[in-house]
Amino acid sequence: MSKFTAHFESQDFPNPVIIDCTASAQVSQMYYEWINKGIHVVTPNKKANSGAFDQYKRIRELQRKSRIHYFYEATVGAGLPIISTLRSLVETGDKIVKVEGVFSGTLSYIFNNFNGEKSFSQIVSEAKASGYTEPDPRDDLSGMDVARKVVILARECGLQLELDDVKVQSLVPEPLQGLTSSDEFLNELPNFDEEMELRRKGAEVSGEVLRYVGVVDVKTNEGRVELQSFPKSNALAQLSGSDNLVSFTTSRYLRQPLIVRGPGAGPEVTAAGVFSDLLRVAFYLGAPS
Amino acid sequence: MSKFTAHFESQDFPNPVIIDCTASAQVSQMYYEWINKGIHVVTPNKKANSGAFDQYKRIRELQRKSRIHYFYEATVGAGLPIISTLRSLVETGDKIVKVEGVFSGTLSYIFNNFNGEKSFSQIVSEAKASGYTEPDPRDDLSGMDVARKVVILARECGLQLELDDVKVQSLVPEPLQGLTSSDEFLNELPNFDEEMELRRKGAEVSGEVLRYVGVVDVKTNEGRVELQSFPKSNALAQLSGSDNLVSFTTSRYLRQPLIVRGPGAGPEVTAAGVFSDLLRVAFYLGAPS
Structure with missing residues (x-):
């Protein structure tokens, strides 16, 4: 995992985004480190946001302070705008x-x-x-x-x-x-x-x-x-x-x-929710709307 | 009107936004000029988007090219995410x-x-x-x-x-x-x-x-x-x-x-639709999410 993120630390990727499409609690524990390295996170994985509140709060505070984006629309209702x-x-x-x-x-x-x-x-x-x-x-x-x-x-x-x-x-x-x-x-x-x-x-x-x-x-x-x-x-x-x-x-x-x-479930509408979050990251980083 | 927009041309306002809360076709005819001057436009006024297609297309193309934002959520259903x-x-x-x-x-x-x-x-x-x-x-x-x-x-x-x-x-x-x-x-x-x-x-x-x-x-x-x-x-x-x-x-x-x-109507929910568009402009310009 750390080899993987190290790759992003180079300047080759000015706006790296990791999309976590697992349902793994272990992967969700990497979000803090990723955001800390300047990597945006998009995910349908419910584990981080429904896990320990302190951990969730740490992620959200870091993310807000560092202006790195963390979106998770598809965690509830897949592609529905909830x-x-x-x-x-x-x-x-x-x-x-x-x-x-x-x-x-x-x-x-x-x-x-x-x-x-x-x-x-x-x-x-x-x-x-x-x-x-x-x-x-x-x-x-x-x-x-x-x-x-x-x-x-x-x-x-x-x-x-x-x-x-x-x-x-x-x-x-x-x-x-x-x-x-x-x-x-x-x-x-x-x-x-x-x-x-x-x-x-x-x-x-x-x-x-x-x-x-x-x-x-x-x-x-x-x-x-x-x-x-x-x-x-x-x-x-x-x-x-x-x-x-x-x-x-x-x-x-x-x-x-x-x-x-x-x-509110199924691969296609879940992918749509993830994709719309990814586009939101792009818009928030200045892509033309 | 032109006196009004001239004011925005100074560098005092790095990200000017005009919110058109009229229902006037005449005001909506200013959008092109405003966007051309780098002013973002947010509005619940239906006139520009339901008026002549050519005019609408000109606004949208300019807006996309110049990376100036033009949002109008409240034109349909007020504050509802339509x-x-x-x-x-x-x-x-x-x-x-x-x-x-x-x-x-x-x-x-x-x-x-x-x-x-x-x-x-x-x-x-x-x-x-x-x-x-x-x-x-x-x-x-x-x-x-x-x-x-x-x-x-x-x-x-x-x-x-x-x-x-x-x-x-x-x-x-x-x-x-x-x-x-x-x-x-x-x-x-x-x-x-x-x-x-x-x-x-x-x-x-x-x-x-x-x-x-x-x-x-x-x-x-x-x-x-x-x-x-x-x-x-x-x-x-x-x-x-x-x-x-x-x-x-x-x-x-x-x-x-x-x-x-x-x-989908009423002053409070319409204001909410306009306000959420204004926040979207802010986010798209880099405000922390």
């Missing part, structure tokens, strides 16, 4: 009240289809068979990936949140968390269908639907990941497919939130 | 197929409330009484303001469209277009309620609702402003309040579009 929209609200002096949304395409798909026709376990199995889930669906259902996105957004709002501070309601029933294989898990999951169906019906009698959301609540200074029910008039209830949706409630957008919606 | 999102898609190589949306808060409010409970003319009168419309509601209902936004977005997509090329379906019945006062207009409008109610019912029997949309259709190379019906599953049908909504269908966002939604 981080940039939030940042622009904050920079222009808006007060963020709440950021709430469906941040997982997999969990969007599962709950958009959980309408009483099929059991919860059936939908999870179908989602896995169609390649919509991680190899082990528990990695989606645990809510930890959503929790990382909540931490990233919370810090963008100015909260000093650690991943451990996020209250995560896992959708993996406790007795199934220790099972070794994902096949075992999928075999056992039907035993918990009744519980989930009761929750669905409970929402339905109030004219509501279930959605698995991440929430940054600036007033209470907390991050949450939970199954909530929403009235059908709410934009979150109107989701379809595997779309992500983020709703920004702010001083300016108080009665009606600012909403961004669309596919 | 122009910036579209531009980022285009810059990163996406192919725009269609941009479609409700670009008028007034017409959003009118059709979101046109659900069979009240007549069309009644809703228009109430909207005027609540201050939601222009002093003469025909200025909203004519569709010309939406048409200007369609031209701005179309040019952002690479189309060489003039305002006259946009097919605009006016909601002002032809016999009422020549009336002198808006009171006369509102008195006569009920005579056309039956026609509008028939259109509404026609949509309703197919499970659809009416929305007044602006469309940039890149395939057919055209811009349209028209009353269309949409199935209730469409995000446009799910609008509420006086929200704007823009849906970008592209090569990357083909089956499920990228959607931005929220309040």
Whole structure:
């Protein structure tokens, strides 16, 4: 790794940028050193921004002081303009009240289809068979990936949140968390269908639907990941497919939130988010707009 | 005016920016001269970008060549990230197929409330009484303001469209277009309620609702402003309040579009759009991000 960065220290590259397309915590630990050497960093890797707050703060402070750029739009919603929209609200002096949304395409798909026709376990199995889930669906259902996105957004709002501070309601029933294989898990999951169906019906009698959301609540200074029910008039209830949706409630957008919606995962839209960050580095360094 | 710009020619202001907060075509005709003098331009004024294409092209070419910035986010949807999102898609190589949306808060409010409970003319009168419309509601209902936004977005997509090329379906019945006062207009409008109610019912029997949309259709190379019906599953049908909504269908966002939604008019969110453009100028000139 150090051989690699040493190469950049020469004057051959006036504006070096490293694009970290790994999901590795180890690689993310290099950002400070890279930025310190004058190398801009662009990444869809969530590890640095959802890792230890002190480390994150060190990177951000160095980056601001040294005028080196560090962009990570694709960490939340891939190519959707989520981080940039939030940042622009904050920079222009808006007060963020709440950021709430469906941040997982997999969990969007599962709950958009959980309408009483099929059991919860059936939908999870179908989602896995169609390649919509991680190899082990528990990695989606645990809510930890959503929790990382909540931490990233919370810090963008100015909260000093650690991943451990996020209250995560896992959708993996406790007795199934220790099972070794994902096949075992999928075999056992039907035993918990009744519980989930009761929750669905409970929402339905109030004219509501279930959605698995991440929430940054600036007033209470907390991050949450939970199954909530929403009235059908709410934009979150109107989701379809595997779309992500983020709703920004702010001083300016108080009665009606600012909403961004669309596919938030997949190689093409993630590459687009990374590429637009790279262009932003170029513009910020003086490329003609 | 020339006295005003002469002041900027001194070296006292290393990075001058003019923010044009008028709606004047005359002021917009100064942009070329200002940019030529090294003055950046930020504006919510739609006149330059929806005026003669040649003039617009001259400004854009000069601006690119001279590395002077010209931003106009607030011309469409006020503070909503619409122009910036579209531009980022285009810059990163996406192919725009269609941009479609409700670009008028007034017409959003009118059709979101046109659900069979009240007549069309009644809703228009109430909207005027609540201050939601222009002093003469025909200025909203004519569709010309939406048409200007369609031209701005179309040019952002690479189309060489003039305002006259946009097919605009006016909601002002032809016999009422020549009336002198808006009171006369509102008195006569009920005579056309039956026609509008028939259109509404026609949509309703197919499970659809009416929305007044602006469309940039890149395939057919055209811009349209028209009353269309949409199935209730469409995000446009799910609008509420006086929200704007823009849906970008592209090569990357083909089956499920990228959607931005929220309040798209009013002094506070318009000022926010202008301010975020001003900060963008600062960042592009090297301010720390």
